Amino acid sequence: MADHYSSFERGGRRWLLQRITAVFLIGVLAFHFVLLHFVNHAAEIEFAGNHAAEIEFAGTQARMQNVGYFSLMWTFLVTATFHGVNGVYNALINQGLEGTQKKVVAAVLTIASLLLILQGTRVALVMSGVL
Amino acid sequence: MSQGYDRGAVESFGRWREFSAGMWAWILHKFTGWILVGYLFTHIAVLSTATGGETMYTTTLQGLEELLIVRFLEIGLLAVAVFHILNGIRLLFVDLGLGLTAQDRSFYASLVLTAAITVASIPTFLGGAL
Numbered sequence: 001m002a003d004h005y006s007s008f009e010r011g012g013r014r015w016l017l018q019r020i021t022a023v024f025l026i027g028v029l030a031f032h033f034v035l036l037h038f039v040n041h042a043a044e045i046e047f048a049g050n051h052a053a054e055i056e057f058a059g060t061q062a063r064m065q066n067v068g069y070f071s072l073m074w075t076f077l078v079t080a081t082f083h084g085v086n087g088v089y090n091a092l093i094n095q096g097l098e099g100t101q102k103k104v105v106a107a108v109l110t111i112a113s114l115l116l117i118l119q120g121t122r123v124a125l126v127m128s129g130v131l
Numbered sequence: 132m133s134q135g136y137d138r139g140a141v142e143s144f145g146r147w148r149e150f151s152a153g154m155w156a157w158i159l160h161k162f163t164g165w166i167l168v169g170y171l172f173t174h175i176a177v178l179s180t181a182t183g184g185e186t187m188y189t190t191t192l193q194g195l196e197e198l199l200i201v202r203f204l205e206i207g208l209l210a211v212a213v214f215h216i217l218n219g220i221r222l223l224f225v226d227l228g229l230g231l232t233a234q235d236r237s238f239y240a241s242l243v244l245t246a247a248i249t250v251a252s253i254p255t256f257l258g259g260a261l
Contacts, residue, residue, distance in 0.1 A: 019223065080171055
């Protein structure tokens with residue numbers, strides 16, 4: 001039988017949420033990369049002499065004014081933040097983090113996550129023209 | 132049921148020659164994960180220029196894209212993201228108990244596919260920059 005490698009305690013709530021967000025992120029991260037680097041490539045600017053294709057606020061705003069796209073990107077922000085920070089937390093626990101240090105790290109990571117989601121939401125609202 | 136396995140501490144990197152494919156997959160998944168979460172915070176910071184007005188956002192992003200180093204970093208980011216996605220799919224199968232006997236081969240497949248996709252993306256990322 002193959003050995004099981006994981007930094008997570010199997011069967012826990014955070015373990016399950018890490019897997020659920022992973023399934024979502026597999027699709028959305030790939031979509032995000034393809035759309036913004038291969039369909040609307042940010043680099044198609046002065047180098048190519050194609051000013052019509054260069055990255056600019058108007059293009060971002062047009063995408064973010066679509067409710068479906070906005071919702072997808074906001075959900076992307078929340079799930080990616082959870083998945084990333086939860087992954088970091090578990091990696092640190094796996095390296096032996098415990099006791100008071102574990103509580104402090106958990107608090108710092110939670111605050112950092114909330115601030116990132118708050119700022120990301122603010123930026124998304126500005127991009128869509130709501131703010 | 133999976134069985135326990137004492138893989139030792141990652142800090143004992145001196146014994147890297149003894150690492151199995153699964154151990155390398157574990158290390159690379161952690162490494163790419165740290166880069167991606169770091170990039171997430173950086174990405175939101177850069178996009179925050181939008182709160183300073185349309186011009187600031189446009190000039191910042193266009194300015195970054197004009198730097199050749201940014202184009203190379205984008206290729207690196209793609210490689211990191213693709214490997215994390217492919218190995219993540221592999222991990223989901225492992226968690227479901229599927230393909231356990233092929234977990235080493237699926238890791239090698241993740242590496243090969245990541246390399247192929249990364250190489251194929253180079254013309255797009257460096258287009259017009261060189």
